[in-house]
Amino acid sequence: MATATGIYQTSYKAELALRHTRAEHVRLGLTVAFLIALPYFAGSYWLGIANTVMIAVVGAIGLNILVGFTGQISLGQGGFLAVGAYSSAVLTAKLGLPVPLSVVSAVLLTAAVGAFFGVPALRLKGLYLAIATLAAQLVIIFVVRRWHWLTDGKGFVDVPRLEIAGFRINRTVFEWQWYWILLPIAVLCVVLARNLFRCGIGRAFMAVRDQDIAAAAIGINLTRTKVLAFAVSSGFVGLAGALTAHYTETVTWERFTLDVSVLYLAIILVGSSVTPCGHRFRFSPSSCRPFRTRCSVR
């Protein structure tokens, strides 16, 4: 498909558009058509893979905001997923909160935890930060394993079948129904993240990535930006964790080990592309991740 060779906008309105060329519009149309048509010709096995992929997309977008756009390496992804999954599971299963409310609380809680572990990023860079987030990963998993009240000593949390305002997921069309729940969420996250980098906060993230001292010099508050990046990123990751909890209906710590953190880094590395000016990770339309994520996320 043809791509644009340069910037040929003639109006500010055209410049603001997310897509400029006809090829991009066609591609978008094909993608939408495929996503809508998929459940009608794919069996429940393939839908299961699609569902897992969509949860992974949400998590990978979160990590990409931090690693790709803000340039802060994180090996703590598994830990943040665990925070999201456990908090949503416990809020639903123990306190009987409605699912949407517990998912939103899980997102906020994970964002808060992420911001807390982002504090070392104010002083550390690159390799040091990678090692600090590695510590976050191990400490979070340790805490989760140690808090027996979380799991009543069973080692896992049972999450009740998803039920929202009287609508209950049916066993026989499980993957089908989940597909239509996860698809809008994943699409919303992609659009949200895409637009984040068209507004001031996102631009600030990228400025910090490219040169943080220069960013400070042009008036970006480094402390605020870095902590915010950790919070926003962890919010997405927490959402992915909460969705995993409700989708798989059990939460165990084995699903959130260091290997998962590494896997997610691999996902965004494979899905990224490098542009001539420095290292720049971009969203790729969720293409490269199906099978491996199924193996280890489920």
Added chain:
Amino acid sequence: MSSFPILLIYGLSDGAVLALAALGFVLIYKATRVINFAQGEFLLIGAYTFYAAFVLLALPWTLSIVLAVAFAICLGIAVERFVLRPMVGEDAMRVIMVTVGLSAFLKATVQMFFGTAVREMPPVLPNQAVSILGGQVPMSRLSVIGVALVVLGAFALFFRRSRHGIAMRAVADDQQAAMTMGISVRRVFALAWALAAMSAVIAGVLLADVTVVGQDIAAFGLIVFPVVILGGLDSVAGTIIAGFTIGVIKQMVAGYSDPGLAEVVPYLILVAVLMVRPYGLFGEKRIERV
């Protein structure tokens, strides 16, 4: 049982192994500026090659050690030549990911050949109980400290006296200046990886001798990170001191409070050090220039 001298000896022997493993890590970092996430797997490989030679092939232990070390040197050089050299000049995160991938690959290779079951190995070091400061400890724990100290001493001597050791220090100091003096930076890179793999393998064999041969050895290798951060990423002396410190603290926490907590204590120390003194106890303070 958990009296102070026993915990101290156990901690010091753990620390000796950690210091050896971390020494390799620091060698690689100093010479090539690569963070090697596969250091734990080097320990694992060392323990398993020694096990294969000593138990499966029934070779004498001296020959097994020589074999394991030779294998480690080849592995180190191969890794440098085929995995890391193409990555020279790449973004730090990509290099990290490559070593993470390498660690997964090495671990999987070991699992492919030996499975995940824990293997018992007949002791090489004498392990009768000796009483020291009023506590009974196995002789092998004391020997581990001794052996590690000898190896560490040999490394120190190598860096101070030998031509190659001095060349390595020169490259660590300033690559371009070293090049103009006629030092082959490539050879030094290869040497750093070979030596790192060698020290890791010795650490792995020692650890396997006092515990068992199993996947946990790689997990033990992960504690290298707290050690090198505490010591300062680029200080050999700091690393050795930090190795012993972390080893002892870990055993003390395990003995007096909670074995589970002991697993995370090194990382809590790590975070604290990073917050207060990011360059570690003995690391070089670096000033960033725009």
